[in-house]
Amino acid sequence: MSAADLAREVGLRRTFAIISHPDAGKTTITEKMLLFGNAIQLAGSVKSKRSDRHATSDWMKMEQERGISVTTSVMQFPYGGRIVNLLDTPGHEDFSEDTYRTLTAVDSALMVIDGAKGVEARTIKLMEVCRLRTTPILTFVNKMDRDIRDPIEVMDEVETVLNIHCAPMTWPIGMGRHFKGVYHLYNDVIHLYTQGQGSRIPDDKRIEGLDNPEVDEVLGAEQAEELRMEVELVRGASHEFDLEAYRRGELTPVYFGTAMGNFGVREMLDGFVEHAPPPQVRETDTRSVEPEDARFTGFVFKIQANMDLKHRDRIAFLRVCSGKYEKNMKMRHVRIGKEVKIADALTFMASDRAHVEEAWPGDIIGLHNHGTIQIGDTFTMGEDMRFTGIPHFAPELFKRVQLKDPLKLKALQKGLQQLSEEGATQLFQPLDNNDLILGAVGTLQFDVVAHRLKEEYKVDCVYEPVNVQTARWVYCDDARKLEEFKRKASANLALDGGGYLTYIAPTRVNLQMTQERWPEIRFAATREH
Ligand code: G4P
Numbered sequence: 001m002s003a004a005d006l007a008r009e010v011g012l013r014r015t016f017a018i019i020s021h022p023d024a025g026k027t028t029i030t031e032k033m034l035l036f037g038n039a040i041q042l043a044g045s046v047k048s049k050r051s052d053r054h055a056t057s058d059w060m061k062m063e064q065e066r067g068i069s070v071t072t073s074v075m076q077f078p079y080g081g082r083i084v085n086l087l088d089t090p091g092h093e094d095f096s097e098d099t100y101r102t103l104t105a106v107d108s109a110l111m112v113i114d115g116a117k118g119v120e121a122r123t124i125k126l127m128e129v130c131r132l133r134t135t136p137i138l139t140f141v142n143k144m145d146r147d148i149r150d151p152i153e154v155m156d157e158v159e160t161v162l163n164i165h166c167a168p169m170t171w172p173i174g175m176g177r178h179f180k181g182v183y184h185l186y187n188d189v190i191h192l193y194t195q196g197q198g199s200r201i202p203d204d205k206r207i208e209g210l211d212n213p214e215v216d217e218v219l220g221a222e223q224a225e226e227l228r229m230e231v232e233l234v235r236g237a238s239h240e241f242d243l244e245a246y247r248r249g250e251l252t253p254v255y256f257g258t259a260m261g262n263f264g265v266r267e268m269l270d271g272f273v274e275h276a277p278p279p280q281v282r283e284t285d286t287r288s289v290e291p292e293d294a295r296f297t298g299f300v301f302k303i304q305a306n307m308d309l310k311h312r313d314r315i316a317f318l319r320v321c322s323g324k325y326e327k328n329m330k331m332r333h334v335r336i337g338k339e340v341k342i343a344d345a346l347t348f349m350a351s352d353r354a355h356v357e358e359a360w361p362g363d364i365i366g367l368h369n370h371g372t373i374q375i376g377d378t379f380t381m382g383e384d385m386r387f388t389g390i391p392h393f394a395p396e397l398f399k400r401v402q403l404k405d406p407l408k409l410k411a412l413q414k415g416l417q418q419l420s421e422e423g424a425t426q427l428f429q430p431l432d433n434n435d436l437i438l439g440a441v442g443t444l445q446f447d448v449v450a451h452r453l454k455e456e457y458k459v460d461c462v463y464e465p466v467n468v469q470t471a472r473w474v475y476c477d478d479a480r481k482l483e484e485f486k487r488k489a490s491a492n493l494a495l496d497g498g499g500y501l502t503y504i505a506p507t508r509v510n511l512q513m514t515q516e517r518w519p520e521i522r523f524a525a526t527r528e529h
Contacts (some may be wrong), residue, residue: 015108018112020131021123025112026112029140032198034077038077057116085348085364089103095441097392098302100376103135104390109126111138111252112140115256118157119157119162135249140255141255142258164252166251167240167242168254172228173223180192183268192205223491275306279291279321282297285386289321299377300324302423303375303422319363321361327343346366375421389529399438399464415452415459424449426497427496431486432491469507469511476521
């Protein structure tokens with residue numbers, strides 16, 4: 001591999017995820033993007049619908065037919081001369097931790113907003129997460145085929161609520177039944193909307209130039225005039241697109257369209273591959289890693305179990321940060337300090353998992369995992385360093401696990417350990433007793449864990465309430481102080497699944513009082529891997 005090859009491959013990659021509130025249209029727009037990437041023939045076949053808003057029982061069923069989630073965990077497709085990697089995030093809030101960590105593996109994000117609903121709760125939350133790494137955001141205002149809110153008002157809301165400047169790139173012509181298309185503010189082209197082309201690559205009917213008399217013919221004099229005035233107004237009142245400000249996360253280019261009608265998506269994708277950043281520099285505990293660095297490095301941001309019933313394996317998703325992955329290559333698994341040979345990594349072209357011969361920065365590869373890989377693990381060519389910024393969040397819900405058959409304790413411990421490594425739940429073992437306490441961000445996680453313990457580890461368990469309301473990871477530079485704290489507060493201390501000391505507080509007031517009493521101790525709401 002020459003330096004020029006590497007630089008070229010880096011320049012081609014665009015790795016991103018979608019942030020949105022459930023129902024805004026993430027699934028639909030994913031489908032259409034794959035269609036444009038020729039990754040599927042007919043939209044509507046991407047996935048058997050969302051696991052998000054399903055009841056637990058449905059989710060379990062889907063879990064059993066797990067193939068579904070793997071094919072859509074990472075999707076790679078070519079578009080506009082680039083190679084696009086789209087990382088899927090679970091829609092259900094109960095699995096938001098997974099989403100947060102996936103966002104650490106992308107270089108930019110696409111924010112999909114339901115034009116009728118505007119900025120919704122989950123979008124705000126996800127935007128905060130993007131802010132932690134100043135991830136550039138591109139915006140798609142969806143559902144223009146409905147009577148949505150005034151587009152100017154929607155942009156205002158994005159600006160004030162999300163605290164980011166908006167630069168409209170396209171402008172909608174009408175909405176709902178009167179939706180006629182979009183005007184590209186920078187190319188001076190009108191793209192006309194034709195209904196009924198949602199499941200294929202739509203024709204691109206265009207009129208060059210806003211002042212073209214054809215505009216009056218097609219839209220009618222009145223709507224044409226209205227559009228011209230609106231465009232003038234919008235140009236005057238909104239921010240101009242500024243690539244640097246976008247790349248710094250201060251400004252978001254905004255596109256309008258309808259994912260269902262597969263319209264406006266092409267213009268958005270064209271803008272995306274043109275402006276979105278290629279693989280970025282990543283930080284480790286010892287140095288910054290440039291993607292063009294010839295030494296291979298990567299980190300694991302997600303682990304998923306038995307995604308394919310035929311294989312029943314666990315796959316660790318590794319983001320390549322620098323250098324090149326080649327089949328059969330040896331790498332160093334830094335945390336356990338061992339050289340490992342990776343013969344059969346998976347790639348995620350279109351919707352099939354296939355074996356990869358090579359992968360470049362920005363790409364995701366799947367490593368078969370037999371329990372040695374954890375979320376946050378770094379792989380290198382021998383260097384001892386760790387990528388930083390892959391967080392664990394303090395859970396808000398806690399339950400004690402009780403075995404139905406006490407003889408199954410070993411299997412239970414093993415199962416919980418592995419499930420916590422995967423990030424499916426968090427495990428806390430108090431210093432003072434033998435309880436096994438599970439922590440989760442959403443209740444559905446508990447059901448999934450019980451189900452998987454039964455299916456995969458043959459362990460039947462029940463949950464009991466436990467007097468824990470919140471948890472904080474505990475750090476202190478002063479070893480003596482820490483020992484004193486461990487002695488005096490041992491009733492509320494536990495080790496988490498990774499062996500880290502954690503304060504499990506019965507109430508928030510208790511946590512606050514403990515923090516006040518022990519100013520030397522740091523109580524962290526997130527733990528870095
Ligand atoms: P999500 O993944 O973000 O949760 O959203 P999803 O794509 O599943 O879309 C949520 C609902 O919004 C779906 O309707 C979908 O058809 C609809 N939708 C998506 N894009 C558009 C659009 O551009 N215009 C209109 N009018 N609707 C759109 P549903 O009734 O819940 O599902 P289905 O019956 O259509 O499958």
